[in-house]
Amino acid sequence: MTSGGTTVAASTRFERPPRPLPGPRRLVHDVGVLYAANGLVGLVFAATGPVAVILAVGVQGGLSPAELASWLFGVFFLNGILTVLACWVYRQPLAFFWTIPGTVLVGPALGHLSFAEVVGAYVATGLLMLVLGLTGWVRRAMAAIPMPIVMGMVAGVFLSFGTGLVDALAADAPIAAPMVVVFLVLSAWTAAGRRIPPIIGALLVGVGAVALSGRFRPEPDASGWLAAPVLQAPQWSVQAMVELVLPLAITVLVVQNGQGVAVLRAAGHAAPVNVVTVACGLWSMLAAAVGAVSTCLTGPTNALLAASGERDRHYVAGICCGLLAIGFGLFAPLFTRLMLAAPPAFIAALAGLAMLRVLQAAFVTAFRSRFTLGALVTFVVTVADVTVLSIGAAFWGLLAGLACSWLLERKDFAAQEPAGRPTA
Helix, strand or coil: CCHHHHHHHHHHHCCCCCCCCCCHHHHHHHCCHHHHHHHHHHHHHHCCHHHHHHHHHHHHCCCCHHHHHHHHHHHHHHHHHHHHHHHHHHCCCCCEEECHHHHHHHHHHCCCCCHHHHHHHHHHHHHHHHHHHHHCCHHHHHHHCCHHHHHHHHHHHHHHHHHHHHHHHHHCHHHHHHHHHHHHHHHHCHHHHHHCCHHHHHHHHHHHHHHHHCCCCCCCCCCCCCCCCCCCCCCCCHHHHHHHHHHHHHHHHHHHHHHHHHHHHHCCCCCCHHHHHHHHHHHHHHHHCCCCCCEEECCHHHHHHCCCCCHHHHHHHHHHHHHHHHHHHHCHHHHHHHHHCCCHHHHHHHHHHHHHHHHHHHHHHHHCCCCHHHHHHHHHHHHHCCCECCECHHHHHHHHHHHHHHHHCHHHHHHHHHHHCCCC
8 A cells, every 4th residue: 555545544433523613603603501501410410320320339449539539530521631632623423431340340450459550451451452543453353352241241330339228228218228219210200301310310319318317428628629639650561451451441441432322323423433542541541540441432421411402503512511521520529428428228229220220231232132141151150240350240251251252152153243343
């Protein structure tokens, strides 16, 4: 191929944004109450159940409040900046937050790895995603592992949040039961659920239940309200690389980014897949410096941003969401302190309810049609949570599921190959 051909190939590999960029006049024209409200709802969704997941994993892993606040600063402040830039440049809703299944993967790993080793895995994951994005191999990488097997792993790592919800109901019904009731009512009553999303309703009722219980006991405010990021030096560990890098990259590229791209496509937007992958790689390495898990293109938040209004103005909802995320990140110590002051059942119930639909989707995708045996083997090995050679169960679950499907479900590989083969 000639050098000119190489230049053309390189230029077409990365999706070009529309021109010209929206100026102040265009931004003022496009913004409106509806789009600002959608941006607020998107941020509130990200700042409720998903934050409870981070806190649950961090507390389980023995992280300090300062480290948890730094983690929240990274996933909100830094990703908020990326969200604002991406929405502005590509003129579509492109909200970036963090991989929730990747966060769940980190919990068991912190039981036998140091936080510095986990941060090293974050950096390596970001580097891997950056290479995949720069080379244009991301579509091939996303098609290489069957989605049912990936979702079998996701179902396995998410299952503990479902059982944690049941445990919270049994251990502290006055806190957890009202949250579950309101979540179910708003989920069944669609008219009300459109006004108040079920997870937001559960949060509000939970806050009321905690207040009435008299068990809200925040620690003395020694660190202040504003963010003071804790810089984390990575430690390079072969064990952490083998256990975390591939599963983390899969959760970002296949599970989260795949969902985000599908949501945006359904709303009429063509998400720039390669550029998104490069951005996730770069920002994951940046976020790792403050102990934050890998960056991804979020599905649910982007769905909320594009839920209503004119398609050409959805991007301002993303910009509003990003600006609010920046503000949330700046006050991460305050929010962390308030959440940790609540009874454990509050966080467990909120995280479990937030994961309920995701867990359902994981089971449906894993066992709907093809690769069902491989998905089952992946799920069982992941749930068993057995560490082999100091490597966690999620990695072995993927390996076992792929091996099982390769041996016993060859016809499923043959059936997906024509559809799964990436185009040039």
